[in-house]
Amino acid sequence: MTQEELTTLEVTKSVDARGTSCPGPLLAAKKAMGEINSGDVLEVLSADEGTKKDIPKWATKKKHEYLGTVEESGFFKIFVKKG
Amino acid sequence: MSDTVEQRLEKLEKKFNELEDSRKDQLTMVVMSDDLDKMLAAFIIAVGAAAMDTKVKMFFTFWAISALRKEQVKQAKGKDLTAKMFGTMLPKGLRQLKLSKMNMEGIGKHMIKGIMKHNNVSSLDELLATAGELGVDIDICTMSMDLMGFKKEEMIDYPNLGYAGVATFLADAGESSMQLFI
Secondary structure, eight states: OOHHHHHTOOOSEEEEOTTOOTTHHHHHHHHHHTTSOTTOEEEEEESOTTHHHHHHHHHHHTTOEEEEEEEETTEEEEEEEOO | OOOOHHHHHHHHHHHHHHHHHHSEEEEEEEEOOOBHHHHHHHHHHHHHHHHTTOEEEEEEOGGGGGGGBOOOSSOOSSOOHHHHHHHHHSOOSGGGOBOSSSOGGGHHHHHHHHHHHHTTOOOHHHHHHHHHHTTOEEEEEHHHHHHHTOOGGGBOOOTTEEEEOHHHHHHHHHTEEEEEEO
């Protein structure tokens, strides 16, 4: 997805994991994913740069679809569609 | 007479299924060190794997088992002199672990803990609690328990705590897709 598409994406659930470090954002994403339905979009906010690489790996393993990352000042918005 | 294509396919399919079934999505880990830094690595990997829905089995052996002791002051009764000495000199619980380098009589350890807090890294206590919630199994090596003279009543309360020997580790490691020694 392009950056523009990502910023206008309809998000079902957003989880703010900026107050945690690895593996905190992953745990937050796992928990939030359990609360939404297949096809819903989850947004993960993380200040940890590693999460950018971790979430796509996790998504692939869990058969979710990684949509992309938007970089804000000092944190990242990572979008994943539940599989 | 050589096999028909169907027969060969069938054999291949059987072999493929065998291979696919032989390795579970499981991580087995030997934790031997009682260094704070190594223990931190062990628990971050364990919790991360559990977050990815990988089954995690940790085997605590030798020095590492003292990290799973309660922080109680009194030692269990019925110990000989060596066991008492081990009991006194080794760390009691995760909070008493030292850094493998730059510990500087505990100054380095406190500095690291401060930096970890500043960077929102979970403490070992928090990681252990999360591991428990996520169903990470911990087995303690009974042979090491006997060597150090530790008793079961001296060990922490953890939801998935067990006691086992090397065969349990080997059997679990054999069916795991990942094995680590820390």
